[in-house]
Amino acid sequence: MKTLFLTLIAVLFLPQTSFSLPELVRHGYTNCTTCHHSPNGGGIFTQYGRALTAEVQSTYNSEGESDFAYGLVKTPKWLEMGGNFRSIVTRQEYPNESLTKFIRMQADLETALVFNKLKIIGTVGLQDTDYPSDPTQGAFFSRRHYLLYSANPNLTLRAGKFMHTFGVMQPDHMVPTRQGLGWNIGSETYNLEASWINEEWNLFATGVFGRPDQSTLNRETGFSLNASRKLSDTYKAGLNYFHGSENNDSRHVIGMHVLAGFTPKLYLLKETNFEQKDSQWNLYNFTKLGYEPTQGLHFNLFLGAVASDLSSDTPIYYIYGPAIQYFPRPHIDLQLTYEMIHERNSSFVKKWLTLMMHFYL
Amino acid sequence: MSKSLFIGFFRLFILFISFTFVSHYSFAQDLMVQTDTVKVDFFAIGQPSFLKIHGKSEQLNGKIQIKNKKLTASFQFPLNTLNTGIKLRDKHMKKKYLETKAHPNAVFEVKSWDIPNADQLFSTGLDATLSGTLTIRKIPQKVDVQLQLTPEGKNLKVLAKLKTKISDFNIELPSFMGITVAEDIDLQIAFDAATKEK
Numbered sequence: 001m002k003t004l005f006l007t008l009i010a011v012l013f014l015p016q017t018s019f020s021l022p023e024l025v026r027h028g029y030t031n032c033t034t035c036h037h038s039p040n041g042g043g044i045f046t047q048y049g050r051a052l053t054a055e056v057q058s059t060y061n062s063e064g065e066s067d068f069a070y071g072l073v074k075t076p077k078w079l080e081m082g083g084n085f086r087s088i089v090t091r092q093e094y095p096n097e098s099l100t101k102f103i104r105m106q107a108d109l110e111t112a113l114v115f116n117k118l119k120i121i122g123t124v125g126l127q128d129t130d131y132p133s134d135p136t137q138g139a140f141f142s143r144r145h146y147l148l149y150s151a152n153p154n155l156t157l158r159a160g161k162f163m164h165t166f167g168v169m170q171p172d173h174m175v176p177t178r179q180g181l182g183w184n185i186g187s188e189t190y191n192l193e194a195s196w197i198n199e200e201w202n203l204f205a206t207g208v209f210g211r212p213d214q215s216t217l218n219r220e221t222g223f224s225l226n227a228s229r230k231l232s233d234t235y236k237a238g239l240n241y242f243h244g245s246e247n248n249d250s251r252h253v254i255g256m257h258v259l260a261g262f263t264p265k266l267y268l269l270k271e272t273n274f275e276q277k278d279s280q281w282n283l284y285n286f287t288k289l290g291y292e293p294t295q296g297l298h299f300n301l302f303l304g305a306v307a308s309d310l311s312s313d314t315p316i317y318y319i320y321g322p323a324i325q326y327f328p329r330p331h332i333d334l335q336l337t338y339e340m341i342h343e344r345n346s347s348f349v350k351k352w353l354t355l356m357m358h359f360y361l
Numbered sequence: 362m363s364k365s366l367f368i369g370f371f372r373l374f375i376l377f378i379s380f381t382f383v384s385h386y387s388f389a390q391d392l393m394v395q396t397d398t399v400k401v402d403f404f405a406i407g408q409p410s411f412l413k414i415h416g417k418s419e420q421l422n423g424k425i426q427i428k429n430k431k432l433t434a435s436f437q438f439p440l441n442t443l444n445t446g447i448k449l450r451d452k453h454m455k456k457k458y459l460e461t462k463a464h465p466n467a468v469f470e471v472k473s474w475d476i477p478n479a480d481q482l483f484s485t486g487l488d489a490t491l492s493g494t495l496t497i498r499k500i501p502q503k504v505d506v507q508l509q510l511t512p513e514g515k516n517l518k519v520l521a522k523l524k525t526k527i528s529d530f531n532i533e534l535p536s537f538m539g540i541t542v543a544e545d546i547d548l549q550i551a552f553d554a555a556t557k558e559k
Contacts, residue, residue: 027446031411033410048538051537052447055447056446
């Protein structure tokens, strides 16, 4: 159990694959659909989202620079395109060994066909599993593909392959509240989702149907319910529930999250989840405090905690450290993270230094 | 004291009383906008994502005149000073929709509004709804304003709230990068008005 847990911990905090920035709550952006076609954020930008990457996210920009492919490729109004190319260099230090790795994390193109109330959205990219012996390594695959139907300004229905909504849909989905719960890179499932969004509320109900196309992959099926509410222009909080079952096992996950923009420069993301599985309660917690002294440059402090059984003496792992994220110009996102993983009542400390380089079309 | 002297004093007294009485009701006060206290905010909703658009400015010129228990007012708001937090959106809004080069100011005027409980204006303040005329792009529209006046010595703290529609001013619904602004606009204006007695 401990080995499994350490393995889980060892891959925590690899950065993002689905670019979204809930930190923009500090500027009053509390609904994901302002910047993304996806109701729960991430993935291909709306035109407005593209404009924001220049206007409020990057240190420098020129007019039209944030357009798809720098405006070199013009698309008709019904066709929107994007893409993400991401890799990391990481130095990992364990008590008895250390290693340096380069990982090409993501190379995806994404397209949205927009027809009035209907949108068809999908990615195609190269599979990178980080395991050279994996037969799917380097193969073409689609991380997301779904149909979106906006029944009215509030109600949207979605069917297809995507990550179901739960908590803070932050890009670092290897944080304890994402990867710890099995919602890591590549864990997108086939879902049916209804979302109801207005000025104050975001409500999601999602049926999760696992991966019927690949029985060897994530087969957990179930449903999730989420409600979040804007508390003021720059504060939002929500409650989340997930029930999943796989073979004879089932689990319940309940959680709460907060997005807080204290000022246009200072913000906090917080998520706490409790998982009931095998008659025990596990905890997955994550907090990120950020400060943006000048537009595009972010200093972050993060703290995560994972406890495998709250009722026993099993270890609690703390994951903490600083990070610097820099958006010098539209299309470029760099992040340097120094993280330490520490087990309570133990000398075990793992240190990771990671440089993430992300280019988006 | 002779009778004629008494009558003379009496007339003088009546004249004094009359003058005092008349001057009280013809007494005029000009209250000037203290420009360093101005906060102008507008709120609109953008669709399809229910985006709250908050525009701000700290500029407003004008004055309120109180005379004979009536209030008249005139304000000029330089539209070019509006800031919604996104430069490109502001540029778009001012150039394409508000056309601030041709129509730099929004003007709000109130003509002779009867002040309820005027005698207590500088003691207890006022919370009332008044009608005025808002002119944008040379198009005047009658608007109702929820007005709150709070006395501070000889000055007043002013808070005015009003709702209006974009289409009332013959402006097409603004659209920027796929976000279209809804019809209804909420405006809130706050400033201190300082007395300048005549």
